[in-house]
Amino acid sequence: MCDGGDWQMAVVQIPLRFTPVGSNRHSMTAQTVQQGDLVTVIGLEVHVQLETDTKIFCRCSTEQTDDPNENVCPVCLGLPGALPVLNEGAVEAAVKIGKAIDAEIPEETRFHRKNYYYPDLPKNFQITQYDEPICQEGELEISVEGERRDVRIERAHLEEDPGSLQHVGGSIDTADYTLVDYNRAGTPLMEIVTAPDFRSASEVRAFLAELEEVLEYLGVFDAGRDGSLRIDANLSIIEGEEADENGEIGIDALEAANRTEVKNISSHKGAEKALAYEETRQKNAIKRGRVVEQETRHWDESRGITVSMRSKEEEKDYRYFEEADLPPLRVSHWKDEISIPELPTARRERFRSEYDLNEEAASKLTSTKQVADFYETIADEFDPDLAATWVADNLLGELNYRDMEITDIEDRLEEVTRLVELVAEDEITAKNARETVLRDMLDDEQDPDSIVEEAGLGKTDDDEVQSAVVEAIEENPDAVEDYESGDDGAINFLVGQVMQKTGGSADPGDVNQLLRAELEK
Amino acid sequence: MSENIFITDETIAGDDDGPLAGKTVAVKDNISTEGVRTTCGSKMLEEYVPPYDATVVSRLKDAGATIVGKTNMDEFGMGTTTETSFFGSTDNPAAPGHVPGGSSGGSAAAVAADEADLALGSDTGGSIRCPAAFCGVVGIKPTYGLVSRYGLVAYGNSLEQIGPFGSSVEEAASLLDVIAGPDERDATTREPPGGAENDTDGKSYASAADGDVDGLTIGVPTELLEGADEGVVETFWDAIEDLEAQGATYEEVSLPSVEHAVEAYYVIAMSEASSNLARFDGVRYGHAAGEKGENDNWNEAFSQARKEGFGDEVKRRILLGTYALSAGYHDKYYKKAQDARAWVKQDFDEALSEADVLASPTMPVPPFELGESLEDPLTMYLADANTVPVNLANLPAISVPAGETDGLPVGVQLVGPAFGEREIIRAGSALE
Ligand SMILES: [Zn+2]
Numbered sequence: 001m002c003d004g005g006d007w008q009m010a011v012v013q014i015p016l017r018f019t020p021v022g023s024n025r026h027s028m029t030a031q032t033v034q035q036g037d038l039v040t041v042i043g044l045e046v047h048v049q050l051e052t053d054t055k056i057f058c059r060c061s062t063e064q065t066d067d068p069n070e071n072v073c074p075v076c077l078g079l080p081g082a083l084p085v086l087n088e089g090a091v092e093a094a095v096k097i098g099k100a101i102d103a104e105i106p107e108e109t110r111f112h113r114k115n116y117y118y119p120d121l122p123k124n125f126q127i128t129q130y131d132e133p134i135c136q137e138g139e140l141e142i143s144v145e146g147e148r149r150d151v152r153i154e155r156a157h158l159e160e161d162p163g164s165l166q167h168v169g170g171s172i173d174t175a176d177y178t179l180v181d182y183n184r185a186g187t188p189l190m191e192i193v194t195a196p197d198f199r200s201a202s203e204v205r206a207f208l209a210e211l212e213e214v215l216e217y218l219g220v221f222d223a224g225r226d227g228s229l230r231i232d233a234n235l236s237i238i239e240g241e242e243a244d245e246n247g248e249i250g251i252d253a254l255e256a257a258n259r260t261e262v263k264n265i266s267s268h269k270g271a272e273k274a275l276a277y278e279e280t281r282q283k284n285a286i287k288r289g290r291v292v293e294q295e296t297r298h299w300d301e302s303r304g305i306t307v308s309m310r311s312k313e314e315e316k317d318y319r320y321f322e323e324a325d326l327p328p329l330r331v332s333h334w335k336d337e338i339s340i341p342e343l344p345t346a347r348r349e350r351f352r353s354e355y356d357l358n359e360e361a362a363s364k365l366t367s368t369k370q371v372a373d374f375y376e377t378i379a380d381e382f383d384p385d386l387a388a389t390w391v392a393d394n395l396l397g398e399l400n401y402r403d404m405e406i407t408d409i410e411d412r413l414e415e416v417t418r419l420v421e422l423v424a425e426d427e428i429t430a431k432n433a434r435e436t437v438l439r440d441m442l443d444d445e446q447d448p449d450s451i452v453e454e455a456g457l458g459k460t461d462d463d464e465v466q467s468a469v470v471e472a473i474e475e476n477p478d479a480v481e482d483y484e485s486g487d488d489g490a491i492n493f494l495v496g497q498v499m500q501k502t503g504g505s506a507d508p509g510d511v512n513q514l515l516r517a518e519l520e521k
Numbered sequence: 522m523s524e525n526i527f528i529t530d531e532t533i534a535g536d537d538d539g540p541l542a543g544k545t546v547a548v549k550d551n552i553s554t555e556g557v558r559t560t561c562g563s564k565m566l567e568e569y570v571p572p573y574d575a576t577v578v579s580r581l582k583d584a585g586a587t588i589v590g591k592t593n594m595d596e597f598g599m600g601t602t603t604e605t606s607f608f609g610s611t612d613n614p615a616a617p618g619h620v621p622g623g624s625s626g627g628s629a630a631a632v633a634a635d636e637a638d639l640a641l642g643s644d645t646g647g648s649i650r651c652p653a654a655f656c657g658v659v660g661i662k663p664t665y666g667l668v669s670r671y672g673l674v675a676y677g678n679s680l681e682q683i684g685p686f687g688s689s690v691e692e693a694a695s696l697l698d699v700i701a702g703p704d705e706r707d708a709t710t711r712e713p714p715g716g717a718e719n720d721t722d723g724k725s726y727a728s729a730a731d732g733d734v735d736g737l738t739i740g741v742p743t744e745l746l747e748g749a750d751e752g753v754v755e756t757f758w759d760a761i762e763d764l765e766a767q768g769a770t771y772e773e774v775s776l777p778s779v780e781h782a783v784e785a786y787y788v789i790a791m792s793e794a795s796s797n798l799a800r801f802d803g804v805r806y807g808h809a810a811g812e813k814g815e816n817d818n819w820n821e822a823f824s825q826a827r828k829e830g831f832g833d834e835v836k837r838r839i840l841l842g843t844y845a846l847s848a849g850y851h852d853k854y855y856k857k858a859q860d861a862r863a864w865v866k867q868d869f870d871e872a873l874s875e876a877d878v879l880a881s882p883t884m885p886v887p888p889f890e891l892g893e894s895l896e897d898p899l900t901m902y903l904a905d906a907n908t909v910p911v912n913l914a915n916l917p918a919i920s921v922p923a924g925e926t927d928g929l930p931v932g933v934q935l936v937g938p939a940f941g942e943r944e945i946i947r948a949g950s951a952l953e
Binding site for chain 1: 551552553559561566569571572573575670671672673674675678679705706707708709792793795796799800801802804805806819820823843846847848851855
């Protein structure tokens with residue numbers, strides 16, 4: 001193992017391969033790489049905050065709070081004499097991720113110290129993993145423009161998050177002073193390092209979206225949490241002729257090319273924008289005959305550009321060595337003991353075949369584990385098609401309009417189930433259920449039965465409809481005459497009359513039938 | 522207290538009753554005491570007051586002990602004489618005008634001068650055994666993992682343990698009884714083989730001090746006598762004869778790897794120190810440099826604080842440790858030292874399969890005169906030749922007074938197998 005080496009270096013020391021899944025394994029790249037083309041090569045380091053109740057090396061809460069330095073203790077403040085004790089919940093989450101990305105999980109895992117000075121780092125070293133990470137050589141299948149393929153994941157390791165800095169009176173280089181908040185210090189992080197397998201910013205976005213979805217399915221990640229996803233991306237542009245007949249780009253070409261590391265990306269949408277910008281910037285430079293500097297650039301979200309960090313990147317020497325305060329942890333048996341749920345891709349496939357859903361509906365209904373679980377409850381109890389309409393279109397649509405997630409109404413899913421039941425059992429019309437009851441439920445937090453009762457939306461019983469039909473015929477002899485003389489449109493007028501009499505609670509189709517039957521008499 | 526034993530005089534009362542009720546204990550100033558400053562003998566932490574107690578301090582309080590003060594030490598434990606302390610040197614109560622040894626010099630001196638019944642020190646490469654030998658008291662360096670390090674300000678964290686001093690083996694062992702045992706806050710602590718449930722009163726460490734060495738085999742590693750002071754060696758052999766007279770037998774054994782132990786020890790300890798001491802940057806606690814706004818950037822502020830707060834020996838070890846871990850030198854120094862460490866462990870395992878305990882002079886020399894060794898760090902490092910191999914091997918060792926040479930105290934070191942504290946306590950008590 002290289003001593004004190006930088007993992008970024010390891011990223012490029014792997015031969016590049018573009019690996020579409022299936023029989024046309026190489027055809028996609030072979031087509032895209034032509035003589036004279038410029039090929040974009042991107043690799044990612046994704047930092048994911050793991051959802052655990054407590055921090056990775058102490059018992060402080062990981063809850064986010066507005067009070068600075070509230071969730072701290074001697075360990076996460078790096079006080080003299082404090083010692084780390086590993087939170088096995090973080091290891092469990094890491095093993096789940098390892099299983100989900102089909103990674104190798106070693107017999108034993110251990111921690112190293114990465115030594116560097118920075119004001120947000122309480123001990124001026126970070127406890128992380130080096131040559132024995134918890135996950136190695138995994139992969140994640142993604143779908144880009146209908147094409148499915150695997151992205152290789154070289155490694156994924158556990159580490160502690162540093163604290164956070166708040167620059168007062170300016171930005172990082174102009175601030176009057178800087179405040180340090182250690183609430184975040186010690187939050188468990190998983191750093192996921194991909195091979196340089198991406199050829200475009202949109203592929204990166206697809207990967208990150210898929211990754212987020214998988215992590216949420218595993219219950220180890222909360223995308224809604226501020227700073228829960230942080231991405232560093234390496235991007236370089238290679239001349240198309242450097243690629244071999246399979247479209248693969250060798251290590252020599254990649255090492256020869258200058259690469260920029262883009263930091264400060266915090267979402268999959270941001271990643272797409274930042275990398276598209278950086279790709280264009282580098283291609284333009286090359287087309288104009290300029291050299292692309294090897295440097296670190298900062299993604300400025302508000303301006304939509306990447307900015308040079310100016311400081312000439314010196315090769316950092318982190319002086320990695322074993323963290324003796326944490327004995328190696330045997331994890332070989334954890335793999336078998338920890339189970340993971342069905343993952344989004346597999347579940348999508350199953351939804352399509354089991355419930356006969358189209359791709360769009362299947363995709364919507366598996367977007368989060370909670371949505372998929374809810375759909376299956378409804379589909380099994382009532383009818384898959386009705387469930388699809390209600391969950392994918394009605395519920396998610398109304399939630400989205402209100403900027404809400406299904407998790408926001410977690411404790412009211414039974415009420416939604418009841419609403420679907422009312423529709424399924426023909427107690428109210430689908431239109432009323434959707435436009436009145438569901439909206440009122442979300443806006444006023446009332447249960448469906450009371451809304452139906454208060455608004456008098458219950459479907460009117462047959463006798464009442466029948467007498468309204470008779471009444472309407474008696475009261476409107478002109479319309480009856482028109483109908484009888486062949487003007488079929490006159491029936492619509494009569495339907496309207498009946499609807500008025502029943503306060504809109506009758507089914508217009510049923511009314512139409514009843515009117516015709518009555519008029520035939 | 523003309524000897525300058527304590528950095529901070531402070532009485533911390535313990536519980537009303539317990540095994541140490543009525544006993545006074547001096548605590549080395551690198552062991553955290555809630556509300557009482559813990560300086561590590563450094564200007565860097567001159568005003569640092571920990572908000573928490575080290576596990577051993579909680580255990581002292583629970584056992585009814587009264588803490589009488591925080592003792593002087595070499596800065597951050599880096600020294601063999603207690604002279605690198607920012608708070609001045611400590612005189613040796615057993616040999617005035619001489620150093621008390623180090624780095625736990627204040628703790629050993631407190632027991633020797635009867636300022637406390639017992640004391641706690643820490644031993645990274647001999648820092649309990651050396652001052653015990655120089656001050657004519659008993660000191661025990663426990664097996665790595667027997668005593669919690671939670672709250673001990675780290676120097677070489679893979680090497681060090683907190684351990685007791687006492688005026689007799691039984692006294693020291695009674696303090697070990699209180700502080701030993703697993704701690705959920707220190708992941709490296711372990712239950713001794715056999716388990717706590719076997720650890721009844723009848724089998725306490727103190728009760729092992731029965732002086733019964735009949736049938737005991739003592740291995741004497743010849744390498745640890747080479748180059749030692751003649752008077753020290755004579756006193757040592759007298760002690761071995763004494764044990765023989767009580768029914769023990771001795772044989773010479775060999776630890777060929779120990780010739781590399783001092784180098785390996787210093788590379789490992791300094792490497793770890795370079796990382797352990799990185800946290801002292803003046804941001805959260807400790808010495809901060811300059812007034813607000815005086816330094817343009819954090820990098821300058823950090824280096825200024827460290828320049829002002831650390832003494833020369835600490836700076837020397839941080840620099841050497843940083844170097845040993847650096848890219849390009851890591852394999853040549855740090856990795857080689859780890860290989861040597863594995864070799865030393867193996868040699869001890871072999872020697873301890875032939876003998877029950879291993880014996881040597883604790884220190885190859887009698888106490889230095891005050892000021893004598895400060896100028897030459899290398900002499901000081903070499904004085905650790907007999908103690909550091911034990912830390913590399915994670916084994917327990919005791920230093921017991923064995924007499925004098927030219928009126929200066931000499932200690933004998935007995936090394937046992939991992940968690941073999943009772944063996945060395947028993948053998949050590951036979952020398953009293
Ligand atoms: Zn904490």
